[in-house]
Amino acid sequence: MKxxxxxxxxxxxxxxxxxxxxxxxxxxxxxxxxxxxxxxxRAKLPSELIINKG
Amino acid sequence: xxxxxxxxxxxxxxxxxxxKSIGIKGEIKKVVEYSKMNIEEYYNLAFGDFDEKxxxxxxxxxxxxxxxxxxxATVASTVYAFTGKYPDAxxxxxxxxxxxxxxxxxxxxxxxxxxxEDFDVYGMKLNDTFEEFIAGEDYIGFLITRKKK
Numbered sequence: 297m298k299x300x301x302x303x304x305x306x307x308x309x310x311x312x313x314x315x316x317x318x319x320x321x322x323x324x325x326x327x328x329x330x331x332x333x334x335x336x337x338r339a340k341l342p343s344e345l346i347i348n349k350g
Numbered sequence: 351x352x353x354x355x356x357x358x359x360x361x362x363x364x365x366x367x368x369x370k371s372i373g374i375k376g377e378i379k380k381v382v383e384y385s386k387m388n389i390e391e392y393y394n395l396a397f398g399d400f401d402e403k404x405x406x407x408x409x410x411x412x413x414x415x416x417x418x419x420x421x422x423a424t425v426a427s428t429v430y431a432f433t434g435k436y437p438d439a440x441x442x443x444x445x446x447x448x449x450x451x452x453x454x455x456x457x458x459x460x461x462x463x464x465x466x467e468d469f470d471v472y473g474m475k476l477n478d479t480f481e482e483f484i485a486g487e488d489y490i491g492f493l494i495t496r497k498k499k
Contacts, residue, residue: 310367310431313359319366324383324407325396325446332394332442333387335491339478345440345495347390 353423353460358382360428364435367428368400373415380421381407382428387442393432395443397425409446422457426465433469433496444474444491454492459485470495 323329358369367382379400384393398409415421433439445451458471462485465471472480473489480493 308427308431308434310364311357311359312362313368314362316359316361316366316368319361319383320363323385324366324381325385325394325398325409328396328409328444328446329385329387329394331446332444332491335444335474335478336387336389336392336442339474339480339491341389342472342480342493345472345493 353419355420355424355427356380358424358428360431364432367431369424371413371415371417371421373413373417375413375415378413378415380424382425384428384432384439384441389440391438392440392442393436395425395429395441398446409450418453419457419460422453423461426457426461429469429494437496439495441494442491443494451490455489458483458492465494468497470497 356369356371358367360367365384369380371378371380379402380397381400382395382397384395386392387394396409398407399413400406401408429441432441443454445454458465462471462483471483472493473483473487474480474491474493476488476490481487483489483492
């Protein structure tokens with residue numbers, strides 16, 4: 297890929313930092329995740345975003 | 351995004367991101383996390399300061415480092431990175447406090463035109479329903495999905 301094409305890309309090139317693998321399997325923002333799950337539990341989701349497993 | 355952003359690094363599955371906010375209070379390490387929610391394909395977006403002294407994350411602190419727009423633009427950039435790898439992900443975000451939820455709303459509003467080129471954005475209203483995001487409306491949470499092209 298040419299540099300000018302690369303600069304136009306919105307998806308960023310991400311530098312991987314192996315040190316961050318230490319977080320794998322952990323939830324750093326536990327209370328916030330709990331709050332988010334509670335909010336979505338009672339929410340009426342947009343119909344187009346409900347996964348139809350049928 | 352029209353705002354400058356910080357360089358960041360990520361774990362190899364792109365669920366965790368780290369960057370340094372540099373401002374009037376010095377350097378503050380920030381962490382962004384996408385965690386799986388109870389609903390399939392839904393992820394919770396959370397970010398906050400990493401307290402190096404206590405070795406813990408704080409998502410309630412108001413940092414006031416004078417760079418909130420740059421921080422939000424950086425977090426928004428991680429949404430591009432994350433959905434680049436997980437294009438079907440539905441990302442939910444809510445602030446740990448009302449102030450932070452308003453900060454998220456401001457971040458979306460400031461970049462709405464550009465965000466909507468690539469994402470569908472919804473706001474969760476007080477009555478627990480979602481609508482297409484409208485600038486200026488009050489929301490308790492936000493849902494973002496990548497547009498299918």
